[in-house]
Amino acid sequence: MSVIDQLTREFSRLPGVGPKTALRLVHHLMKGSPDDARRLAGAIREVADRIRPCAECGNFSENERCAVCLDARRDPAVLCIVEEAYEVGAVERTGSFRGRYHVLGGHLSPLDGIGPDELRIPALERRLDGAGGGVREVILATSAGMEGEATAVYLEGLLRPRGIRVTRLARGIPVGSDLEYVDGSTLAEALAGRREM
Amino acid sequence: MSVIDQLTREFSRLPGVGPKTALRLVHHLMKGSPDDARRLAGAIREVADRIRPCAECGNFSENERCAVCLDARRDPAVLCIVEEAYEVGAVERTGSFRGRYHVLGGHLSPLDGIGPDELRIPALERRLDGAGGGVREVILATSAGMEGEATAVYLEGLLRPRGIRVTRLARGIPVGSDLEYVDGSTLAEALAGRREM
Numbered sequence: 001m002s003v004i005d006q007l008t009r010e011f012s013r014l015p016g017v018g019p020k021t022a023l024r025l026v027h028h029l030m031k032g033s034p035d036d037a038r039r040l041a042g043a044i045r046e047v048a049d050r051i052r053p054c055a056e057c058g059n060f061s062e063n064e065r066c067a068v069c070l071d072a073r074r075d076p077a078v079l080c081i082v083e084e085a086y087e088v089g090a091v092e093r094t095g096s097f098r099g100r101y102h103v104l105g106g107h108l109s110p111l112d113g114i115g116p117d118e119l120r121i122p123a124l125e126r127r128l129d130g131a132g133g134g135v136r137e138v139i140l141a142t143s144a145g146m147e148g149e150a151t152a153v154y155l156e157g158l159l160r161p162r163g164i165r166v167t168r169l170a171r172g173i174p175v176g177s178d179l180e181y182v183d184g185s186t187l188a189e190a191l192a193g194r195r196e197m
Numbered sequence: 198m199s200v201i202d203q204l205t206r207e208f209s210r211l212p213g214v215g216p217k218t219a220l221r222l223v224h225h226l227m228k229g230s231p232d233d234a235r236r237l238a239g240a241i242r243e244v245a246d247r248i249r250p251c252a253e254c255g256n257f258s259e260n261e262r263c264a265v266c267l268d269a270r271r272d273p274a275v276l277c278i279v280e281e282a283y284e285v286g287a288v289e290r291t292g293s294f295r296g297r298y299h300v301l302g303g304h305l306s307p308l309d310g311i312g313p314d315e316l317r318i319p320a321l322e323r324r325l326d327g328a329g330g331g332v333r334e335v336i337l338a339t340s341a342g343m344e345g346e347a348t349a350v351y352l353e354g355l356l357r358p359r360g361i362r363v364t365r366l367a368r369g370i371p372v373g374s375d376l377e378y379v380d381g382s383t384l385a386e387a388l389a390g391r392r393e394m
Contacts, residue, residue: 003247003259007240013233015225021213027283028212029241030248030257036210037245041238043204044226048234050200051227060227062200086224 004030053085056127058103058120060085068092068100075099077136081124081155083107083143091141099139102127107142107151116154124155128162140168201227250282253324255300255317257282265289265297272296274333278321278352280304280340288338296336299324304339304348313351321352325359337365 001009004026011022029037053059054066061067068074068088078099080091085103104119116122128135138159142148152168159166171189173182182190198206201223208219226234250256251263258264265271265285275296277288282300301316313319325332335356339345349365356363368386370379379387 003240003243004257007244010237010240013237014222016218016221023283023286024213025211026244027281029244030282034245037241040207040210041241041245043200043207044234044238044241046200047204047223047226048231048238060201084224085227086220089220 053103057101058085058105058123059088059101073098077134078139079127079135079137080139080141082141083148083151087141099137104142104151107147108154109147119151121155121158125158128159128164135164137165137167140166142168144171250300254298255282255302255320256285256298270295274331275336276324276332276334277336277338279338280345280348284338296334301339301348304344305351306344316348318352318355322355325356325361332361334362334364337363339365341368 007026007029008019008022011017011025012019014022017025029040050062051060052062054061054064054069056065056069059066059068063070075098079102080097080099081102081104082088082091083104083106085105088101088103091097091101102120102124104121104124106114106119108114108116108119138155140152140155142151142155156166170193171186172193173179173186173190179187204223204226205216205219208214208222209216211219214222226237247259248257251258251261251266253262253266256263256265260267272295276299277294277296278299278301279285279288280301280303282302285298285300288294288298299317299321301318301321303311303316305311305313305316335352337349337352339348339352353363367390368383369390370376370383370387376384
């Protein structure tokens with residue numbers, strides 16, 4: 001297989017990249033300067049070599065522990081549980097969370113053989129019970145679909161007996177949305193969760 | 198800048214990849230096995246290190262000369278002129294061309310300062326006049342837009358005085374198209390170029 005075919009195949013493995021897009025990317029790299037392509041290759045290699053899951057929370061990290069876990073100003077008493085490490089960035093960008101994280105690595109999905117032990121749930125329990133204890137509140141930020149909900153319910157069952165306050169992200173109308181474009185169950189949740197003005 | 202930000206930036210330089218897509222690609226690589234990411238990085242590096250323009254025709258090549266130019270069974274008397282090296286593949290895949298190629302590297306565009314000397318047109322003239330002479334026919338396969346047409350007309354002026362037969366790809370209805378979706382100028386060209394059944 002030629003180096004061009006090899007690269008086309010590797011590109012097509014990426015999400016959202018079909019064979020035609022892959023070929024277009026290859027042509028772009030071949031047309032540009034080899035140094036640009038080498039810089040891209042180097043950046044991919046750096047990520048492959050240096051990024052690993054934080055030993056504490058599972059967030060992406062260049063070190064044994066991630067920047068959030070190492071930051072002494074972050075409140076260790078409040079944990080936000082997300083499914084994927086890249087969701088940490090979304091919460092961080094709001095600038096309104098000062099606690100720490102725990103990344104599950106997915107959601108429960110018994111049909112696919114994903115039980116608690118396939119996720120970072122045992123690590124969560126060790127974290128709650130261990131020296132790092134003292135967690136007062138856990139915010140469940142699992143995905144809003146059925147499996148994310150089931151995962152949240154399962155976690156609630158683990159957390160409540162420990163006397164930990166369990167909250168989840170509010171459901172409601174996205175900021176800037178017109179009511180007529182919001183689906184019925186979101187609207188129902190928004191009504192049920194209405195607040196005093 | 199973190200290695201994640203660096204890779205996000207490099208991905209966003211690719212055509213059709215915005216900041217959100219770039220981030221999604223980075224997350225995909227971080228979530229997958231580091232070996233997959235290393236294989237992608239290696240394939241990009243191989244292309245950057247090994248692919249260069251064929252010294253004869255400008256096609257992509259892993260050697261001094263490309264596979265088409267090295268193939269003694271290809272007719273050196275018929276040249277197909279394309280704008281970009283990746284267009285060679287499109288003609289090759291038809292399986293119906295047995296001549297050789299010449300890649301211009303773009304089209305004439307005086308407003309952008311792209312004249313004949315910025316393209317591989319001097320190389321074409323050397324090729325026609327040099328030891329590699331004996332070209333009987335040149336097929337102009339420049340793009341169908343205005344600048345491609347202007348480039349074709351310019352090349353015709355170079356080729357005719359040399360007594361070379363100059364042809365261009367037929368314009369007409371794409372195979373499988375409904376007449377009502379074909380634009381007016383294509384339809385006009387298809388009428389003008391109608392053939393006996």
